[in-house]
Amino acid sequence: MNKLYLILAVGLAFISCDDKVVVVQDSSGRLNDILIVIENSDWDGPLGDAVRKEFARPLDGIVREEPMFTLNHVKPSAFKGRLKKSRNYLFLKKSDSSGVSVKKDLYANPQLGVVVRGKDKKDIARVISENADDMIAIFNTGEVARKQYLMDKVALNTDRLKDRFGFEIIVPRAYRFATYNGELDNNFFWLRRDIKEGTMDIMIYEVDRNRIKRSDSTVLDIVKVRDSIGKAKILTDGGPFQTEPAFSPYVNESQIDGKFAFETKGTWEIKDMFVAGPFVNYAIYNKQKDNWLIIEGYVSAPSSKQRDYLFEIEAILKSVHFLEKKKE
Helix, strand or coil: CHHHHHHHHHHHCCCCCCCCCCCCCECECCCCEEEEECCHHHHCCHHHHHHHHHHCCECCCCCCCCECCEEEEECHHHCCHHHHHECEEEEEEECCCCEEEEEECCCCECCEEEEEEECCHHHHHHHHHHHHHHHHHHHHHHHHHHHHHHHHCCECCCHHHHHHHCEECCCECCCEEECECCECECCEEEEEEEECCEEEEEEEEEEEHHHCCCCCCHHHHHHHHHHHHHHHHCCCCCCCEEECCCCCCEEEEEEECCEEEEEEEEEEEECCCCCEEEEEEEEEEECCCCEEEEEEEEEECCCCCCHHHHHHHHHHHCCCEECCCCCC
């Protein structure tokens, strides 16, 4: 993450004196939309293909393929007026130098612009390829922050989580604390949101430190933990709620509120039933308790697109903020 912050900090310094800052107004655009500023002929050619390859790459864990971002394009001469107030834009332009710069709140607020420079089309495509992961991380970080800001305006009271686990979390009021067999469990919290196509669910619990080890078998440890909890705590109309065994989940090292965490994305299923969906799981090491805090969200909406639902869950999970333990 240090690399990401460095790029953002350096990028802001690239805002040149030639850029005329207009009166800042509210930006527009849907979450996870990026406006690509590029000539029409380039958008339909290899340069446009390079953009789509990186920024419209499929999301991990989604059963039916969906792009990471929704891309719209406009030619540079039309990048004005309302379009110039787009919350996210990627501007591709020829230049004597090659590189990437970040422009924050230049034409609207909030707004994140990324400018990719290259000496010719081939050079611009190279810069995109070499810096795609960092640019995606910058856009994603901005979108998560925006979603958290919006959710905080309609937040659910989560004091019971603060009292039990010692953290704050932003959860919209559309969710409710669910029960298992009509009883609340102070060691396992289950939040649910009913949506037209199904449900969105969040699970929160703790496990001993030795249940998950940082090794070549980390993914197996995480699967064992979530499958044991799913079988014991999640009611179904069929077999146990479990990790889809045919596809190994993606596991990456990450951080939540500055604490080390394993980020796992994959597919869940109900055994012996044609029901499945995506999940995202964070196993956060809590040094104070010397254990793992597990926060997981999953989507059950088999007949609909799931990217935006999964994004909301990701924003909720990433909002966890640990409180300092009061000294007695």
